[in-house]
Amino acid sequence: MSVQINYNKTLSPNSSVNKVLFVDDKYKTLGLKKHLSNKEYNCVLDLLKSKDIKKKILSFEVSSKVKIVLVSIKKEISSSELENLGAKFYDNFKKSQIKNFNINSDTSPKNINNIVGYFLHGLKLKSYRFEKYKSNKSKEHLIVTVSGKNKPSLKEQIKFKAIEEGTFYTRDLVSEPGNVLHPDEYARRINSLKKDGLKINIYDEKKLKKLGMNALLGVGQGSIRGSYLAVMEWNGLKNNSKPLAFVGKGVCFDTGGISLKPAKFMEDMTYDMAGSAVVVGLMKSLAKRKAKINAVGIVGLVENMPGGNAQRPGDIVKSYSGKTIEILNTDAEGRLVLADALTYTEEKYKPQFIVDLATLTGAIIVSLGSEYAGLFSNDDKLSKHLIDTGEKVEEKVWRMPLNKNFDKLIDSKNADMQNINYVGGAGSTTAAQFLQRFILKKTPWAHLDIAGMAFSKYGGALNSGGATGYGVRLLNKLIEDNYE
Incomplete structure (x- = not known):
């Protein structure tokens, strides 16, 4: 399954899309409130009580149409660890029925450089398949849209x-x-x-x-x-x-x-x-x-x-x-x-x-x-x-x-x-x-x-x-x- 990455300027908290947000390694959610609707935020708080917060990626179905994914980032994280997180994200959702996600870059920690860039880089690298000689090639795409101000710069994207x-x-x-x-x-x-x-x-x-x-x-x-x-x-x-x-x-x-x-x-x-x-x-x-x-x-x-x-x-x-x-x-x-x-x-x-x-x-x-x-x-x-x-x-x-x-x-x-x-x-x-x-x-x-x-x-x-x-x-x- 190939990966398509798009960049978007803004995303309304009330948008009915599958959202990917970054949190710290303790899954503190207070900073997410302005990026989610009240219903979504309360639902995540409730569901989080039953989740294993030792995992680095947690997903929540808050409605039949919307999935919320939280990616935990520790205080000191290397670029290779971020790439591995992106690869893990791909593995988690490559067989999912959901193929469209929005990453909110504004939730990424400000003290760590280019979190979203390295995360997407790992996701892309993991997605590679050599299917040139297969009669039935996969036609599915995982579409990732990135919103917010902490997107990779054009130079970094290149x-x-x-x-x-x-x-x-x-x-x-x-x-x-x-x-x-x-x-x-x-x-x-x-x-x-x-x-x-x-x-x-x-x-x-x-x-x-x-x-x-x-x-x-x-x-x-x-x-x-x-x-x-x-x-x-x-x-x-x-x-x-x-x-x-x-x-x-x-x-x-x-x-x-x-x-x-x-x-x-x-x-x-x-x-x-x-x-x-x-x-x-x-x-x-x-x-x-x-x-x-x-x-x-x-x-x-x-x-x-x-x-x-x-x-x-x-x-x-x-x-x-x-x-x-x-x-x-x-x-x-x-x-x-x-x-x-x-x-x-x-x-x-x-x-x-x-x-x-x-x-x-x-x-x-x-x-x-x-x-x-x-x-x-x-x-x-x-x-x-x-x-x-x-x-x-x-x-x-x-x-x-x-x-x-x-x-x-x-x-x-x-x-x-x-x-x-x-x-x-x-x-x-x-x-x-x-x-x-x-x-x-x-x-x-x-x-x-x-x-x-x-x-x-x-x-x-x-x-x-x-x-x-x-x-x-x-x-x-x-x-x-x-x-x-």
Whole structure:
């Protein structure tokens, strides 16, 4: 069920509509008197005696036509808690016969900034459904009208909508099946984002070969589909300041290649491009909200398939950096895609920092489950910003170690390095250690392994299962708080 939000200036207390009002966590109702009719107010007072006031959302049927909903707000409440309240509101009423509500923003506490904006943001994020391929799509709408003076400003409305659109675009991309969103189609969709104000440049196989991106190309050479490097630029500043750079792994489907994965759960490998989808959704958000920064998003798009032309275990390739890589396992492919993309990003754009995102290792799920993304970084300041921001938006990261002692696990006898650690252990760390070798000029860099966060079978606070869009809100907030 989709959500439609409208804004209205005033609402008469005697209006016969379903009303949503904010109260404190003790459910003190005195401040509501001027916003309700006498009959409604007395009815709520009477019904409140039989309700469990430990609940954060209470609803009252005061007549056959009118429902009153009270949302309790504690004195100190975070933006993420407000978003979760909005999501809870959606869950409470998505199956209700009542589909039309009026939120009275004048009842929100004045000492807390933008309560209604964050509440609606959570409500919208929770409402997402991927129903593109269902014959019987839901046609119902939850219509929310906001009245009063404490509505989000126009600027805030634009910001929230931009982040929602970016998050939903990421979820859409991750949810698409591999036969639809193969690299050729993905490149076309990214190219269509020019309409949002992004500068797009797509490097096809011919251009990639000329550049020497053999690590990336090796991954995709077993597929009948093309391989691409897609570059998205947002120039929100008129000056030539160094951009912020975001790099994503876009393996549209990962069979493992010649090192074939087991059949069980291979269908989930449609989301092995989630890192790239986060970068694309982020860049869309930045353009939509006219972010006052310069940013570049770069994603490597490939399909890892077995075939007569597929890369073999034992092959040696020369990366864009000039370093050679021995391919011991073709299922350790994401790091090969990122290797070329990282060096190219650093050399071409000389960014303030690089954050890369990838569903890189199953080992990170063993370590952190679906509660934290793994953070690996060469920079304490960037790490702290990511950790602090993750706590604010509840897209959390946990810093994991990098150390030169891990290098011996990926050193190769036949090339500069090998793409997998066959000794065993430290799977996520050795993958990150591998990536760090392609940051050649000591640019501040962070790698987010989001394998446990990009897709949820059971849903979360702000999603209902499936693609989560994890990372779009995290990076938007990182930029907003520290770089705009």
